[in-house]
Amino acid sequence: MVGNGNGYLFLVTLSAGDTGTLNRQQLLGSMPKMLDGLEQGDSITIRMIDQGMFAELVKKLLAQDARSA
Secondary structure, eight states: OOSSOTTOEEEEEETTSOEEEEEHHHHHHHHHHHHHTOOTTOOEEEEEEOHHHHHHHHHHHHHHHHHHO
16 A cells, blocks of 8 residues: 555664664654754664564564574
């Protein structure tokens, strides 16, 4: 589905290595603060993920947790 991102999550990665998921409203609300915190050479990567991709990410994380336990 192509659209404005409603119902999707966004995977946001900062060049410092911090990664998180935000919904559309959270992303729009956080964007000014993220941009203000950027310094020269920093970057922000935003990828829209659908439910299928989110499920795959969760499976990978659970598998990593199982291996480290």
